[in-house]
Amino acid sequence: MDGHYDAIVIGMGPGGEVAASRLVEHGRRVAVVERELIGGECGYWACIPSKTLLRPVEARAEAGAVAGLDTPRADWAAIRAYRDGMIRHLDDGRQVAGYRDQGVTVVKGAARVTGRDPWRVEADGRVMTADHVIVATGSAAVRPPVDGLDGVEVWTNREATTLTDIPGRTVVVGGNAVGLELGQFLARMGSAVTLLQRGPRLMSREDPRIGELAAEVLGRDGVDVRTGTEPRRMFRDGADSVVELAGGERIAADVVLLATGRTPRTDGLGLADVGVEAGPRGIAVDERCRAADGLWAVGDVTGVALFTHVAKYQARVVADNILGIDRTADYTAVPRVVFSDPEIAAVGSTAEQARAAGVDVVAAEVDLPSGLARPWTYAAEPFGRLGVLADRRRRVLIGAWAVSPLAGEWIHTAALAIREAIPIDRLTDGIPQFPTYSEGYILALEQLDL
Ligand SMILES: Cc1cc2nc3c(=O)[nH]c(=O)nc-3n(C[C@H](O)[C@H](O)[C@H](O)COP(=O)(O)OP(=O)(O)OC[C@H]3O[C@@H](n4cnc5c(N)ncnc54)[C@H](O)[C@@H]3O)c2cc1C
Secondary structure, X not given: OOOEEEEEEEXXXXXXXXXXXXXXXXXXXXXXXXXXXXXXXXXXXXHXXXXXXXXXXHHHHHHXXXXXXXXXXXXXXXXXXXXXXXXXXXXXXXXXXXXXXXXXXXXXXXXXXXXXXXXXXXXXOEEEEEXXXXXXXXXXXXXXXXXXXXXXOEEOHHHHHOOOOXXXXXXXXXXXXXXXXXXHHHHHOOOEEEEEEOOOXXXXXXXXXXXXXXXXXXXXXXXXXXXXXXXXXXXXXXXXXXXXXXXXXXXXXOEEEEOOOEEEOOOOOOOHHHOOOEEOOEEOOOOOOEEEOXXXXXXXXXXXXXXXXXXXXXXXXXXXXXXXXXXXXXXXXXXXXXXXXXXXXXXXXXXXXXXXXXXXXXXXXEEHHXXXXXXXXXXXXXXXXXXXXXXXOOOEEEEEEEEEOOHHHHHHHHHHHHHOOOEHHHHHOOOXXXXXXXXXHHHHHHXXXX
C-alpha cells in the first residue's frame, strides 16, 4: 500500500486543480492522479489555446473597424509561438513540481478505483487509499458515426487548437460554441470554411435570435453556413477529404473539423465495479456533487454544464463539503459565452424553456448602436444586440443574451441580477457608467411590457 490520504483527485483539469488546491490550502493530505497533463483539456486543447488564437484575429478586425486605422498584418508564426507558450509547449513539468513542492503526491498515469471502505485507487503501479475520492476526468470529443470518417483528414478540438498550418479549406461539422469559435478563427486566417449544422439554426440550445445573428456574424467572415444538413459519408479523393451531404452535394476540403459535442471520460475508471453508475451523460451526482458516500465528481464528467467555470464551482462546493462546510450547488444563472467576434453571451433561461416551465414571459430586444453612444466610440460601423427576458408576475429578469463586443464581460450584470432575483425596478434605477455597453440594460429593460 502506497499511503492513505484525506483525498485523492483523479484528473487534473480545472475541476481537479481547484479541488486539490483548496484541500491542500486547508492542510489536507492529498494525492492527485493525471494520465496526460496537469491543466487538463482546458489548459492545452480547449479554452486557453482557442481564446489565445481568437484574440489576434479579433484585435486585427477591431483595428480595421476603427476610423483612421489600417488593418494590421497577422503574423501566423508569431501567433502560433505565443499559443505554444500559453499551452506550455504541452509540458506540465512545472505544474508537477509545483504540487510536489506543496506536499502533494502526484502520480502520472490512468487511475482506476478498485475498492471502497476505504476508497482504493490504483495508478502507475501504486495502490493508494483515501477517505474521499474526487473524480474530475472531464470529457472527450464525440466522433459521430459517419461512414468513411476514419479515412479522411479529421481534426477534433485537439488538432485544431494545436494546429501548425492553416488548412486551405475546412469543413466544420457542428454549429455550437466550438464550431463557431474555431470556424471563425480559421476563416479569419484565410481558410475557406464551410460549416454544417444538422438542426435548423446555429447555437441550437439558445434563443433563436442568437442562431440568426451568429449566422450573420460568420457570414461576414465568409463562412459558408449550411443549416439543416449533415455529412452522409466522407471519402478521400486524391489529397482531398470529401464530405458528402445528406442531399448528395459534395464538398472537398483539406480538413474536416469535428465540433459535434463531448462525451464524459469514465472509461477505465472501474466505477461500476465499486457500485457507482456512470451513464452516457456522465456520473450522476447530488446537489453536493456526491456520487456515493466519500466519492465526488466535478466538471464535464458530471454532464451538468460543460464549462470550466462550472467545473471550478463544483470543485469549490466539493472541497468545502470535505472540509466540513455543508454546501450545495446552485446552477442558477451560469454564463454561456462564445468568444467569437463579436462575442455571444447568454445567461438564464430561453423564452422556450421559461414558457415550458409555466412562466408568463415578457421579452425585449434592442439594437445597441441605435440607443447607445459606446458602440459608436468603439467602432465606425458598430454592431450589437441585447435581448432580455423577464417573469411578468415576479417582475424579475430570468434570461439575457447579447451579441456584441465585450458581451462576455458585461453579461455578468444580468447573471447577478438573475441569480439574486433583483427586482426589475431596482435594475432600471441603476446608474451604469456612460458611455458603456452596460447602459444597454436600461434600454432593454425599459422596453419590457410588464
Ligand atoms: C475548443 C474548446 C473550447 C472551450 N472553451 C471554453 C471556454 O472558453 N470557457 C469555458 O468555460 N469552457 C470552455 N470549454 C469547455 C472546457 O474545456 C471544459 O468544460 C473543461 O475543460 C472541463 O474541465 P474538467 O476539469 O471537468 O476536465 P478536463 O479539462 O477535461 O480535465 C480532465 C483531466 O482528467 C484527466 N483524466 C481523464 N481520465 C483520467 C484517468 N482515468 N486517470 C487520470 N486522469 C484522467 C485528463 O487527462 C484531463 O487532464 C471549451 C471546450 C472546447 C473543446
